[in-house]
Amino acid sequence: MAGQIPDLEAFERTGTGKGAARQARRDGMVPGIVFGGDVDPLPINLDFNKLLTMLRKGRFKATLFNMKVEGHDDVRVICRDVQRHVVKDLPTHVDFMRLKRTTKINLFINVEVAGEEECPGLKKGGTLNLVRPEVELVVTAADIPESIVVDISELEIGDNATIANVKLPEGCKPVIDRDFVIAQVSAPSGLASSDDEEEGADGEEAAATEGGEE
Numbered sequence: 001m002a003g004q005i006p007d008l009e010a011f012e013r014t015g016t017g018k019g020a021a022r023q024a025r026r027d028g029m030v031p032g033i034v035f036g037g038d039v040d041p042l043p044i045n046l047d048f049n050k051l052l053t054m055l056r057k058g059r060f061k062a063t064l065f066n067m068k069v070e071g072h073d074d075v076r077v078i079c080r081d082v083q084r085h086v087v088k089d090l091p092t093h094v095d096f097m098r099l100k101r102t103t104k105i106n107l108f109i110n111v112e113v114a115g116e117e118e119c120p121g122l123k124k125g126g127t128l129n130l131v132r133p134e135v136e137l138v139v140t141a142a143d144i145p146e147s148i149v150v151d152i153s154e155l156e157i158g159d160n161a162t163i164a165n166v167k168l169p170e171g172c173k174p175v176i177d178r179d180f181v182i183a184q185v186s187a188p189s190g191l192a193s194s195d196d197e198e199e200g201a202d203g204e205e206a207a208a209t210e211g212g213e214e
Contacts, residue, residue: 005076005144008065009050010034012072013043021093030091034067034077037098044069044096051091055082062106062136064144067096076141078105101142106175108134109145111182115153121185126157132182135163136175145169150182160184 013020013031020043021031029045054060060079067077077096085092099105111133116122135148148168150161161183163174174180 005064005066008046008067008077010044010046010067010069012069013045016043025092030094032094032096034069034075034096034098037075037100039098042069042072046094048091051094055091059108062108064099064105064107064141065096075099099141101140103141104138105141106136107139107144108136109139109172110134110147112147112149113152113183114149115151118153119155119185121155121157121159122152124157125188126185127188128152129184129186130182131184132180135182137168137172138175139169140171143169143171145172148172152183152185155183155185157185157187 010032011029013024015023024031024045025048027045028048030048030051032044032046034042034044060082063078065077065079067075076099078099079094080097081095082091083093084090111130113128113130116128119126119128122128137145137148139145148166150166152161155161160181162179162181163176164179166182168174
């Protein structure tokens with residue numbers, strides 16, 4: 001089921017139109033709107049500094065939020081648009097959509113690794129490389145998985161675990177419509193360097209032999 005959904009605090013905005021929006025910006029707020037869900041749109045204001053921090057973290061539009069507005073029930077929302085200043089590139093307005101339980105959305109889901117203790121490649125000194133700590137999935141708003149699990153218990157050195165090896169929760173599917181690597185067991189750096197040196201030495205010896213034959 002769903003993991004911890006981050007809260008997003010907003011304030012109901014009294015008044016609409018350009019005048020109210022400009023006043024909100026002068027007060028250090030960013031105006032926005034919450035729509036959908038078969039109820040009337042709700043004009044809101046967001047704290048500018050908090051919003052800017054979240055935007056700079058990335059994936060704002062792919063994050064499900066629990067919106068809290070005083071006097072209203074909490075509601076799950078996802079950002080549908082961020083309007084920005086044409087010169088300063090700072091947020092000037094944000095649109096959020098309320099989600100029904102059946103709504104399909106794209107979200108980044110954390111990847112957990114299982115089978116590390118049994119993994120033969122790790123027992124031989126290999127190194128686990130988690131290529132994708134998160135995977136973007138199409139999920140249903142009412143049944144968002146906390147994580148997906150990739151099993152590496154049978155991987156040897158040089159083997160990969162791909163999305164095809166992961167049992168996804170019902171109703172979830174990857175956004176990328178092809179197989180892709182999630183985790184791999186790599187050779188130890190010392191062993192890799194040794195192999196490179198041996199290959200180089202073999203190449204030099206072969207070149208020397210060819211030169212001598214001439």
